[in-house]
Amino acid sequence: MGMDRREFIKSCSLVAVMGLLFGCRKSAVLGDIASQLSVPELKRFEDEVKLAMSQAKKSLDLVKVPTPGALKIPGASTLNRFGMAIDLDACDGCGKCILACNLENNVPLVPEEDAARGRFMHWVDMRGGAPFMCAHCGNAPCERVCPTGAANHTPDGLSAMMYKRCTGSRFCGANCPVQARKFNFNDAQKLGLARQFNREVPLRDKGVMEKCSLCLHRLQNDRLEFKTSLTVGTAAEEWRGRGVKTACAEACPKNAIVFGNWLDDKSPLVQLTKNRVLYAPCELAALDPSVVFMRGRR
Amino acid sequence: MGESCVPEHTPGPIPFDHALHGDSIGLDCAACHTGARASANAYMPSKADCMDCHRLPLTENPGIETLDSVLAKADDRPWSHKRILPEHVVFHHGVHAAAGVACSDCHGSNHMQNRYGGEKFDMQSCLKCHRGETFKEKGFKPAATYCAACHR
Ligand code: SF4
Ligand code: SF4
Numbered sequence: 017m018g019m020d021r022r023e024f025i026k027s028c029s030l031v032a033v034m035g036l037l038f039g040c041r042k043s044a045v046l047g048d049i050a051s052q053l054s055v056p057e058l059k060r061f062e063d064e065v066k067l068a069m070s071q072a073k074k075s076l077d078l079v080k081v082p083t084p085g086a087l088k089i090p091g092a093s094t095l096n097r098f099g100m101a102i103d104l105d106a107c108d109g110c111g112k113c114i115l116a117c118n119l120e121n122n123v124p125l126v127p128e129e130d131a132a133r134g135r136f137m138h139w140v141d142m143r144g145g146a147p148f149m150c151a152h153c154g155n156a157p158c159e160r161v162c163p164t165g166a167a168n169h170t171p172d173g174l175s176a177m178m179y180k181r182c183t184g185s186r187f188c189g190a191n192c193p194v195q196a197r198k199f200n201f202n203d204a205q206k207l208g209l210a211r212q213f214n215r216e217v218p219l220r221d222k223g224v225m226e227k228c229s230l231c232l233h234r235l236q237n238d239r240l241e242f243k244t245s246l247t248v249g250t251a252a253e254e255w256r257g258r259g260v261k262t263a264c265a266e267a268c269p270k271n272a273i274v275f276g277n278w279l280d281d282k283s284p285l286v287q288l289t290k291n292r293v294l295y296a297p298c299e300l301a302a303l304d305p306s307v308v309f310m311r312g313r314r
Numbered sequence: 315m316g317e318s319c320v321p322e323h324t325p326g327p328i329p330f331d332h333a334l335h336g337d338s339i340g341l342d343c344a345a346c347h348t349g350a351r352a353s354a355n356a357y358m359p360s361k362a363d364c365m366d367c368h369r370l371p372l373t374e375n376p377g378i379e380t381l382d383s384v385l386a387k388a389d390d391r392p393w394s395h396k397r398i399l400p401e402h403v404v405f406h407h408g409v410h411a412a413a414g415v416a417c418s419d420c421h422g423s424n425h426m427q428n429r430y431g432g433e434k435f436d437m438q439s440c441l442k443c444h445r446g447e448t449f450k451e452k453g454f455k456p457a458a459t460y461c462a463a464c465h466r
Contacts, residue, residue: 243409
């Protein structure tokens with residue numbers, strides 16, 4: 017029992033603050049203050065992206081890779097394998113994709129000390145002047161070491177994160193050869209660094225790993241809509257995720273990020289990579305990445 | 315697996331009898347619970363939805379007078395519905411309806427009295443059906459069981 021000094025002072029100041037707040041004219045003021053404290057302005061997200069870009073890594077070692085084919089994991093779909101190709105000839109490194117991703121996926125800000133050390137939560141980094149995110153490796157080393165199965169693969173080729181299953185061992189982060197994973201060391205919500213721009217994506221708690229989801233919610237929403245529009249019993253066509261774009265691809269003014277389905281000949285991904293030379297970061301080349309880079313013509 | 319995911323219904327000011335509207339006159343659930351067949355959420359009707367039919371006296375039932383007076387006094391949204399599905403769970407009504415699952419398969423036929431999984435409804439209840447272990451007589455196709463199919 018008993019209170020230590022710190023707790024006593026804390027409770028005194030709490031009472032004082034409460035008194036101040038309840039003394040206000042309207043109780044709505046309470047809510048206003050809380051929201052001002054907890055919801056950072058858009059400008060802070062924009063500034064943080066600029067800061068991250070100024071600290072970006074200059075080099076990116078790429079090696080040639082073949083066009084991704086069907087996944088070789090049990091239960092994999094033979095129809096869909098989603099991925100992206102980043103056109104290094106078109107990208108001018110503007111960084112609009114980073115902000116778009118942050119807003120789409122409610123990626124939190126980091127405290128100043130972390131920012132000074134280049135520790136951002138951004139799912140997209142700039143490396144070698146181009147966007148760099150999780151490659152959704154077909155043979156993902158990160159998933160293999162997850163003790164709870166929170167990091168796992170969907171049949172459609174997304175390396176997915178089940179935030180509620182993540183216990184924060186950080187094994188996956190250690191086993192990703194390109195540091196695509198970002199760990200919530202901070203309680204961003206409590207620190208007023210998180211903002212839910214997009215209701216489709218939940219905010220992450222402290223102690224949870226996150227990374228590019230390949231905009232999983234966009235694909236899944238499209239899949240659900242597609243299946244809802246089918247009538248029972250008809251041999252309808254299968255869902256191929258046509259028409260879906262990731263937030264980063266949508267935001268790119270140069271169309272340098274192409275999203276699509278590697279197994280669908282009608283997909284822009286297949287069509288626009290057909291005559292190009294594909295590359296992957298050398299650390300990932302042997303891991304069957306779904307997100308690749310392209311440059312030059314074949 | 316934690317708390318129940320089935321929304322609790324708060325009794326509204328209007329005595330509503332599901333049997334009278336559904337079983338006896340054959341109204342489809344989605345007529346009032348819009349969205350139940352085509353979108354993610356099924357909604358609660360507003361007073362205006364009731365009034366679409368109840369503007370005219372519809373039956374000889376003496377209860378109709380009580381109803382008229384209650385309806386006149388009720389707010390625009392007499393029923394509220396609190397979604398208690400956690401934020402990281404996606405349940406899409408339309409997909410289930412399109413797959414041939416009837417509303418009553420999960421919600422029960424007598425206003426939630428015999429609903430699927432009962433009070434203990436949880437993720438296992440979802441999974442059992444998705445794996446084809448329950449509702450065998452209905453012949454539903456086995457459905458997705460990978461995490462990201464329903465979780466965000
Ligand atoms: S890039 Fe890293 S985090 Fe992404 S799937 Fe590959 S190993 Fe995992
Ligand atoms: S695919 Fe989506 S989650 Fe991944 S980097 Fe692009 S916007 Fe972010």
